[in-house]
Amino acid sequence: QVQLQQSGPGLLKPSQTLSLTCAISGDSVSSDSAAWNWIRQSPSRGLEWLGRTYYRSRWYSAYAPSVKSRIVIKADTSKNQFSLQLSSVTPEDTAMYYCARGPSPLRVWGQGTLVTVSS
């Protein structure tokens, strides 16, 4: 079955770039029936969808308006994984970050990475 394994640093300083990776097993990041999402969860904002990438003859990415100017989600086909980069982080970006497989439903989730932004 599909499994997602997240990795990446958990502590950042303000203005740094958050970088997380989600390694896929049991599926292909290039599957034309999948979409690869990033979602975060915090007590103040609840569950918040950040964006997704997917392959349909070419690569597409879509982002939530709240982070659109700071986010990049991209696939690495050589490693069968996808990544999240969120630039210029502030303490408000402190949250548990999850990757998840779609398109619908969000059937499989990664284990989560707690990211703390603090000076």
Added chain:
Amino acid sequence: QSVLTQPPSASGTPGQRVTISCSGSTSNIGRNTVNWHQQLPGTAPELLIYADNQRPSGVPDRFSVSKSGTSASLAISGLQSEDEADYYCAAWDDILIGWVFGGGTKLTVL
């Protein structure tokens, strides 16, 4: 402030039936299917119900969903202690062009 509205808490005794509501709008629940996720303490959300009322393998039929217009409800019958968790509704929003979630309902089994 979450796009979908859920009550923050719900409770019941073992064996009881409880319901959790989820209210949205025409751009999300009104046009697209609703999914429900269960989150046990310290773990990632897990898919509980999808496509309005489909259960992944392993999810008992004690869990069911009803939907009408821009609202949906999750019903749990024969409540068990292991059902104590946070429950989230989710739907795709055609205007925001992304997933939207409820604020979550913490279910306590008394």
